[in-house]
Amino acid sequence: MSVLLQAQGLSKRFGGLQALYDVGFSIETGDIYGLIGPNGAGKTTLFNVLTSLYIPESGTCTFAGETLTGRKPHEVAGLGLARTFQNIRLFGNLSAIENVMIGRHIRTHAGVIGAVLRNKRTRREEAEIEARAHALLDYVGIGSRANDVAKSLPYGDQRRLEIARALATEPKLLALDEPAAGMNASETVVLRQLIQKIRDDGITVLLIEHDMKLVMGLCNRVLVLEYGKVLAEGRPADVQRNPKVIEAYLGAGAAQVAETVPGAPA
Amino acid sequence: MTQAIPLKRGLPTKTLLGIALIGVVLAVLPFVIGIAGQSWVRTLNFALLYVMLALGLNIVVGFAGLLDLGYIAFYAVGAYTWALLASPHFGLHLPFWAILPISIAIAGLFGVLLGAPTLKLRGDYLAIVTLGFGEIIRIFLTNLNAPINITNGPQGINRIDPFKIGDFTFARAETFFGIRFTGPEKYYYLLLAIVLLILLVCARLQNSRIGRAWEAIREDEIAAKAMGINTRNVKLLAFAMGASFGGAAGAMFAAMQGFVSPESFSLTESISILCMVVLGGMGHIPGVILGAILLAAMPEFLRAVVEPAQHMIFGAVVIDPEGIRMLMFGLAMVLVMLFRPAGLWPSAVRKRELSRGKGASA
Amino acid sequence: MPHAVIIKGRSMEIFLQQIINGLTLGSVYALVALGYTMVYGIIGLINFAHGDVVMIGAMVVTVVAGSLMHADPNASAWLVIGAGLLVAIPVCMIVGWTAERVAYRPLRRAPRLAALITAIGVSIILQNLAMMIWGRNYLSFPQVIQPAVYTVAGARISGLQIAIVVIAGALMAALTFVVHHTRLGTAMRATAQNREVAGLMGININTVISAAFLIGSALAAIAGTMVTTYYGVAQYTMGFMLGLKAFTAAVLGGIGNLGGAMLGGLLLGVIEALGSGYIGDLTGGVLGSHYQDVFAFIVLVAVLIFRPSGLMGERVGDRA
Numbered sequence: 001m002s003v004l005l006q007a008q009g010l011s012k013r014f015g016g017l018q019a020l021y022d023v024g025f026s027i028e029t030g031d032i033y034g035l036i037g038p039n040g041a042g043k044t045t046l047f048n049v050l051t052s053l054y055i056p057e058s059g060t061c062t063f064a065g066e067t068l069t070g071r072k073p074h075e076v077a078g079l080g081l082a083r084t085f086q087n088i089r090l091f092g093n094l095s096a097i098e099n100v101m102i103g104r105h106i107r108t109h110a111g112v113i114g115a116v117l118r119n120k121r122t123r124r125e126e127a128e129i130e131a132r133a134h135a136l137l138d139y140v141g142i143g144s145r146a147n148d149v150a151k152s153l154p155y156g157d158q159r160r161l162e163i164a165r166a167l168a169t170e171p172k173l174l175a176l177d178e179p180a181a182g183m184n185a186s187e188t189v190v191l192r193q194l195i196q197k198i199r200d201d202g203i204t205v206l207l208i209e210h211d212m213k214l215v216m217g218l219c220n221r222v223l224v225l226e227y228g229k230v231l232a233e234g235r236p237a238d239v240q241r242n243p244k245v246i247e248a249y250l251g252a253g254a255a256q257v258a259e260t261v262p263g264a265p266a
Numbered sequence: 267m268t269q270a271i272p273l274k275r276g277l278p279t280k281t282l283l284g285i286a287l288i289g290v291v292l293a294v295l296p297f298v299i300g301i302a303g304q305s306w307v308r309t310l311n312f313a314l315l316y317v318m319l320a321l322g323l324n325i326v327v328g329f330a331g332l333l334d335l336g337y338i339a340f341y342a343v344g345a346y347t348w349a350l351l352a353s354p355h356f357g358l359h360l361p362f363w364a365i366l367p368i369s370i371a372i373a374g375l376f377g378v379l380l381g382a383p384t385l386k387l388r389g390d391y392l393a394i395v396t397l398g399f400g401e402i403i404r405i406f407l408t409n410l411n412a413p414i415n416i417t418n419g420p421q422g423i424n425r426i427d428p429f430k431i432g433d434f435t436f437a438r439a440e441t442f443f444g445i446r447f448t449g450p451e452k453y454y455y456l457l458l459a460i461v462l463l464i465l466l467v468c469a470r471l472q473n474s475r476i477g478r479a480w481e482a483i484r485e486d487e488i489a490a491k492a493m494g495i496n497t498r499n500v501k502l503l504a505f506a507m508g509a510s511f512g513g514a515a516g517a518m519f520a521a522m523q524g525f526v527s528p529e530s531f532s533l534t535e536s537i538s539i540l541c542m543v544v545l546g547g548m549g550h551i552p553g554v555i556l557g558a559i560l561l562a563a564m565p566e567f568l569r570a571v572v573e574p575a576q577h578m579i580f581g582a583v584v585i586d587p588e589g590i591r592m593l594m595f596g597l598a599m600v601l602v603m604l605f606r607p608a609g610l611w612p613s614a615v616r617k618r619e620l621s622r623g624k625g626a627s628a
Numbered sequence: 629m630p631h632a633v634i635i636k637g638r639s640m641e642i643f644l645q646q647i648i649n650g651l652t653l654g655s656v657y658a659l660v661a662l663g664y665t666m667v668y669g670i671i672g673l674i675n676f677a678h679g680d681v682v683m684i685g686a687m688v689v690t691v692v693a694g695s696l697m698h699a700d701p702n703a704s705a706w707l708v709i710g711a712g713l714l715v716a717i718p719v720c721m722i723v724g725w726t727a728e729r730v731a732y733r734p735l736r737r738a739p740r741l742a743a744l745i746t747a748i749g750v751s752i753i754l755q756n757l758a759m760m761i762w763g764r765n766y767l768s769f770p771q772v773i774q775p776a777v778y779t780v781a782g783a784r785i786s787g788l789q790i791a792i793v794v795i796a797g798a799l800m801a802a803l804t805f806v807v808h809h810t811r812l813g814t815a816m817r818a819t820a821q822n823r824e825v826a827g828l829m830g831i832n833i834n835t836v837i838s839a840a841f842l843i844g845s846a847l848a849a850i851a852g853t854m855v856t857t858y859y860g861v862a863q864y865t866m867g868f869m870l871g872l873k874a875f876t877a878a879v880l881g882g883i884g885n886l887g888g889a890m891l892g893g894l895l896l897g898v899i900e901a902l903g904s905g906y907i908g909d910l911t912g913g914v915l916g917s918h919y920q921d922v923f924a925f926i927v928l929v930a931v932l933i934f935r936p937s938g939l940m941g942e943r944v945g946d947r948a
Contacts, residue, residue, distance in 0.1 A: 051492060053488065053491075053492070072491075072496075073488075073491040073492055074491050074492075074493075074494045074495055074496045074497065076492075077491075077492060077493055077494030078494050082492070082493070082494075083492055085489070085492075089486050089488065089489040089492075090486075090489070091481065091482055091485035091486060091489065092485060092486075093485060093615050093618040093619045094481060094485065094615065098478065098481070101478060102478050102479070102481070102482045102490070102493060102495075103493050105475060105478065105479055105482075105493060105494060105495050106493065106494025106495070108475055110474060110475045110476070111475075111476065112471070112476060112503065112507070114474070114475075115470050115471050115474030115475065115476050115477070116466075116467050116470050116471065118470060122474075125475075126474075126475075129475070149618060151618075165493065166493075168493075169493060169494055333741060333744065383929060383933050386933070386936075387932055387933075387936070389740050389741060389744070390673075390674045390740060390744055391879075391932050391936065393674075393744060394674065394872075394875065394879075394928065394932075395928065395929055395932055397872070398872070398925035398928055398929060399925075399929075401872075401921070401925060402922055402925050405919065405921060405922055409919060533868070537748060537752070540745075540748075544745055585760055586759065586760060586764070589756045589759045589760045590756075590760075592752055592755070592756045593752070593753060593756040593757065593760070595749075595752055596748075596749045596750065596751070596752030596753035596755075596756065597749070597753060598749070599745055599746065599748060599749030599752070600731050600746050600749040600750060600753070603735065603738075603742045603743075603745050603746040603749065604731070604734055604735065604746070607738060607739075607742045619739070620738070620739060620742065
């Protein structure tokens with residue numbers, strides 16, 4: 001399998017705090033790649049560096065053969081890396097369908113002229129945008145809520161809406177920041193199925209999560225961060241048994257989980 | 267979807283009738299108002315100019331959410347461009363089909379120039395910087411008369427050519443089809459046509475890919491960037507479009523009035539236009555038009571009512587009517603923000619945005 | 629630059645004169661800037677109306693001084709100005725307090741846009757009330773001050789300038805003391821840091837915010853007095869430019885930072901004095917000193933673009 005994203009030596013400071021130090025890893029096409037670590041380990045910071053919301057002091061990152069570091073955030077999305085946010089960042093006052101339609105922006109072209117003239121090409125594009133948005137809402141399971149105001153949606157639906165919006169950008173890699181946060185057990189199962197469906201449909205997934213059961217059951221590779229440094233990388237089963245990881249993070253509770261969950265997919 | 271007129275589906279009969287009715291009213295309006303005197307037709311024309319300005323500012327403030335306090339600068343640029351290219355000042359008398367596009371283009375260019383440095387700024391700071399730019403333009407207009415006389419300083423430029431299509435001039439009264447049209451009445455139809463054009467452009471922009479990008483930026487700029495929107499260019503586009511409408515209005519102002527001076531382009535004007543947009547209903551085209559008409563007509567109305575009233579009560583005009591007008595503006599701004607922050611006629615989205623306690627960022 | 633070479637002998641004196649003028653003006657800016665920065669630091673609002681409070685202070689002082697002089701043409705400067713301040717300070721405090729209470733407090737949780745527009749509205753109201761009360765014309769401050777003029781290294785410095793700088797300095801020192809060594813000051817700093825938690829810790833937020841407005845308005849009244857005695861005139865539009873420049877000073881120093889407001893004020897005053905003094909020379913006569921106001925704007929734009937946290941502010945990033 002080919003390497004989709006390759007990061008090397010990424011470092012990021014905020015004043016006196018070294019949030020990331022010499023972080024390197026690679027994600028292959030078709031992975032569901034987990035990113036775990038205690039709170040404050042630098043997971044979201046790493047996301048923000050990858051998506052160019054933060055600029056690293058050093059290190060490089062390549063994505064689908066192109067250099068990622070140094071790009072502007074909107075360019076990152078253009079290259080095919082889309083994300084969701086830890087504290088949901090939907091366009092709250094707009095409807096669900098409008099949120100997803102905005103996700104189509106980067107793959108469509110109508111400008112001022114097209115908007116004003118409403119020529120055939122523009123109208124076709126608009127129809128496609130709307131149809132695609134409906135399809136994506138159905139895909140994540142909230143098709144019936146298309147016209148509901150985003151901020152009025154139940155929490156779990158908001159998370160799924162954010163995923164739909166990210167999918168609208170036609171990403172090669174979908175980066176999800178704690179998508180299961182605040183979800184109950186049954187919602188988490190639905191989410192897990194959705195993520196697997198996304199991967200099976202050809203999109204690589206990068207996942208920050210605290211829900212260990214979800215991570216171990218879903219991811220085929222896992223990166224563990226602690227205090228901004230890479231602690232371990234590998235298959236979930238191996239990472240679980242890594243004494244450094246157990247010591248820093250997983251502890252006895254997760255060791256029990258490792259017994260009950262059958263071996264993670266390779 | 268937002269509430270613009272849908273594309274492929276037909277219009278319901280009620281809406282068609284309503285539009286026809288409005289059309290009839292608009293068609294005969296100047297004659298009806300002219301009965302009270304030609305100065306009222308001129309007031310009507312100025313109201314139309316303000317509608318243009320309000321629609322233009324609405325793109326920047328209402329659609330994209332960028333608080334521009336110096337919008338009048340673009341009006342000034344448009345007006346002075348027309349004045350410089352069609353008056354005895356430089357001896358140039360270019361035809362309208364040359365000057366109008368040039369005015370619009372130069373205003374649009376200024377929109378980009380003034381907008382570019384503000385892109386990274388947050389709401390309050392953006393407001394102050396744009397205010398500063400507006401003032402800088404006014405200061406330059408007042409002082410660029412030495413060593414080379416470009417703007418003729420505080421005296422302004424007069425004897426500006428009126429709007430002429432070939433030999434048909436808008437300045438004089440003429441008769442066609444047996445009806446007598448005065449100069450102001452002719453200008454009315456010209457301005458109305460331009461307003462309708464701007465209205466169409468705004469409505470279509472709002473309901474388009476660009477319009478959605480503006481909404482996204484207004485809601486959450488970081489999320490917008492993450493979804494691939496080039497926020498810098500999209501914001502500049504808002505500035506440019508808003509500015510070009512301001513420039514168009516300015517050019518028409520110069521042609522109609524025949525005279526421009528820096529006095530007409532003060533901060534008070536910028537704030538008045540902002541008032542129209544905010545009080546009417548930010549981002550909601552019908553609300554903005556309502557705001558513009560109300561606030562443009564009000565001073566004339568006040569003058570017609572307050573002066574005689576003061577004569578009756580005090581025997582003379584004791585309180586400066588201009589002061590009363592601005593005082594009411596200020597009161598209106600405070601009261602609307604306190605009690606109806608989304609404006610008199612807001613859009614549904616804006617009402618949600620500004621509902622107290624759950625407000626999105628400025 | 630030919631001019632500088634020719635008048636080399638005088639250039640140091642001219643330079644010094646501009647510095648003196650700049651520091652005087654800057655002291656006034658600093659006092660007004662303190663009002664802006666306190667309010668912004670605590671509630672995140674640019675109080676557009678603050679410059680107009682300065683104007684009201686100036687107008688009241690002028691009117692009171694004028695009436696006193698009318699009644700007794702031999703009254704001493706101290707009495708006249710003192711009486712003027714005695715009226716102006718409470719008036720300004722009432723105005724500032726009322727604006728906060730009626731227009732700003734209800735909007736504390738509203739989006740910033742609403743509060744900003746309200747502030748603009750209050751500013752317009754104050755300006756036009758002033759116009760309706762005192763008319764459109766300039767009011768002149770009565771000729772009651774006969775300042776002594778001293779010469780220092782060839783530059784002239786008047787007693788009034790000294791008084792302004794010294795008084796402003798004393799007030800700034802007093803404010804610094806209050807902010808750092810009194811309970812109120814600590815409460816203000818806590819509220820500025822984190823309003824909700826400060827409230828939870830038992831601080832009465834409303835009192836703290838009102839205090840900020842009261843102090844700022846009092847300083848505004850004094851600043852207004854300085855302006856009108858220095859320039860000899862007062863008019864209902866004077867608040868706008870002055871307010872804008874003082875706000876620029878606050879931003880220059882780092883908004884929310886008291887020391888920054890003081891530094892920014894002095895610095896802006898000097899920049900403006902030097903700029904308008906030398907602009908003719910620098911541009912070969914193309915631009916004259918009536919472009920003076922532009923300097924403040926240029927500084928404002930430059931600071932906001934290149935160093936938005938100001939000279940003494942901290943850099944704050946945005947967390948995704």
